[in-house]
Amino acid sequence: MITVPLDPSGPSDPSDTRSQDVPDDDSEALRLRRSSRDAAQVPGRLAEFLAQVLPAGAEPEVAVEAGIDQNGMSSDTLICKVTWRECGAARTRRFVARVAPAEHDVPVFPNYRLDHQYAVMSAVAELTSVPVPPVRWMEPTGEVLGAPFFLMEHVEGRVPPDVLPYTLGSNWLFDGPPEAQRRLQEETVSVLAEVHGIPDAAERFAFLDEGRRGDTALRRHLDWCRRWYEYGAAGIGRSALVERAFTWLEANWPTEADRRDPVLLWGDARIGNVLYEDFRPVGVLDWEMTAVGPRELDLSWLVFAHRVFQHMAESAGLPGIAHLLREEDVLDAYARRTGIRVGADDLRWFHVYSAVMWCCVFLRTGARQLHFGEIARPPETEALFYHRALLERLLDDAGDGGGAEAAGTGDAAGTAEAAGDAAYGGATA
Ligand SMILES: Nc1ncnc2c1ncn2[C@@H]1O[C@H](COP(=O)(O)OP(=O)(O)O)[C@@H](O)[C@H]1O
Numbered sequence: 001m002i003t004v005p006l007d008p009s010g011p012s013d014p015s016d017t018r019s020q021d022v023p024d025d026d027s028e029a030l031r032l033r034r035s036s037r038d039a040a041q042v043p044g045r046l047a048e049f050l051a052q053v054l055p056a057g058a059e060p061e062v063a064v065e066a067g068i069d070q071n072g073m074s075s076d077t078l079i080c081k082v083t084w085r086e087c088g089a090a091r092t093r094r095f096v097a098r099v100a101p102a103e104h105d106v107p108v109f110p111n112y113r114l115d116h117q118y119a120v121m122s123a124v125a126e127l128t129s130v131p132v133p134p135v136r137w138m139e140p141t142g143e144v145l146g147a148p149f150f151l152m153e154h155v156e157g158r159v160p161p162d163v164l165p166y167t168l169g170s171n172w173l174f175d176g177p178p179e180a181q182r183r184l185q186e187e188t189v190s191v192l193a194e195v196h197g198i199p200d201a202a203e204r205f206a207f208l209d210e211g212r213r214g215d216t217a218l219r220r221h222l223d224w225c226r227r228w229y230e231y232g233a234a235g236i237g238r239s240a241l242v243e244r245a246f247t248w249l250e251a252n253w254p255t256e257a258d259r260r261d262p263v264l265l266w267g268d269a270r271i272g273n274v275l276y277e278d279f280r281p282v283g284v285l286d287w288e289m290t291a292v293g294p295r296e297l298d299l300s301w302l303v304f305a306h307r308v309f310q311h312m313a314e315s316a317g318l319p320g321i322a323h324l325l326r327e328e329d330v331l332d333a334y335a336r337r338t339g340i341r342v343g344a345d346d347l348r349w350f351h352v353y354s355a356v357m358w359c360c361v362f363l364r365t366g367a368r369q370l371h372f373g374e375i376a377r378p379p380e381t382e383a384l385f386y387h388r389a390l391l392e393r394l395l396d397d398a399g400d401g402g403g404a405e406a407a408g409t410g411d412a413a414g415t416a417e418a419a420g421d422a423a424y425g426g427a428t429a
C-alpha cells in the first residue's frame, strides 16, 4: 500500500490538517504502536519458526535489518538476514517477512487476507514469467509474531519512492534518461499483460471473491470498495465527494467491460510497488488489493496513480514527469502485448473508481495520523484527499452536476459504451 506522502503540496492546504499541539515523538500516542519489547522478540521467534520449516539441524539465526526501530515494529515488512546450516555448510540469505497489520496500528483495509496474497503470488510465479519474489513459508495462525505472516525471498532492486513522491525529483527514476524511463513504463505494462493473460481466472481465483456480494466480478469489487469506504468513514468522517462519485459510478455502469471475462488483477498496480533493476521489473510486490475483475481496473490504477503523484508535483509548482505513464502510451503498449485495445473512453469510469479507492486509502491513512496524534481532525473530510481536484474534475468532465441529477448521464454512458465496443472490435484475444 501507499505510505502517506507528507509533502508540502497537499492536501489542499496542509496547515488545515496539522495540529497546533502535535505531540513529541515519545508521546503516549506514539507509544501506542507495537512496543519495542514485542519487537525485540521477533528475531528469536522467527528463528524458532524457521527451525521447524527448514531441514533438521539447520539451526537458523535471524537478524532483522529493517522494519524495526527503537520504538518497535515500524512497518509490516521486515527484512531479515537468516543464517543456517545445510549439508554441513553455513548458508546466509535475506528474506522478507510480510506481516498482517494489527488492528491497533489502524490498518488501511477492513479485513486483510494474507493467505490470498500468498496464494496469488505463488500462482503468478508458477503460471507466468512475471518476476514475483518467490514466496517460501506462510504462518497463518498469528501465534509466532502476534499476526499471520509469510516469508518471501529478498530481491535486490530499487523502488520509485512514495515518500516523497518520485515526481518531486531527486531520485533515480526522476533523474533517469527518458529512454530508460520509457523502458520502465513498457516493461511494467508487460507485467499487467502477463498477469491478465492467466487463463480461467474467474474459476482459478474464485476464492478472492469470498464474502463479496454481487452477480458480476465488478459488482463484487464495488461491494468490497463500498465496505472499505464505510470503514474509512466510520474512522474519520463521511465524504460528500466520495458519495457523489459512488452515485455517478452506479448511474454510469460500464456494462460492456463488466460483461467480458474477468482477469486476475494485480490490484495495487503501481510502479511504486515494483523493484526495478536497470529500469526493468525484478520484483512485483504488494498483492494486497489483488482481485478478479475487468482488466481496466489495473490499467486505470497504473495511469491514475501516476496522475496523483504528478498532480502533487504540479501543485507544488514542479514539473513532475509529465511524459511518464500517459494514458495513450500505456494503452498502446498494452495493445501491442495483448492484442486487446482498451480505449481512453473505456477507462473514464475506471478512473473515477480509482479516484474513489484513493479516497479510501487517504481516509484510512488520515485516521491513522489522527490516532497517532500526527494531525488534527480536518475541518472537512475532503481535506485528506491529495487528489481531490482530480476527482472533482473527473466528475465535472463526466457531466456530473454534483447532486441527485447526476443520475441523468445515461447518454454519456451509452456513448462511452459504443466507443468501447468499437475499440474492442479490433481485439484479437
Ligand atoms: N521481496 C522483497 N525484496 C526486497 N525488498 C522488498 C521485498 N518486499 C518488500 N520489499 C521492500 O518493502 C517495501 C514495501 O513493500 P510492499 O510490498 O510494497 O508493502 P507495503 O504494503 O508496505 O506497501 C518495498 O518498497 C521494498 O522496499
Ligand SMILES: [Mg+2]
Pocket (backbone or CB within 6 Å): 001, 002, 272, 273, 285, 286
Ligand atoms: Mg507497497
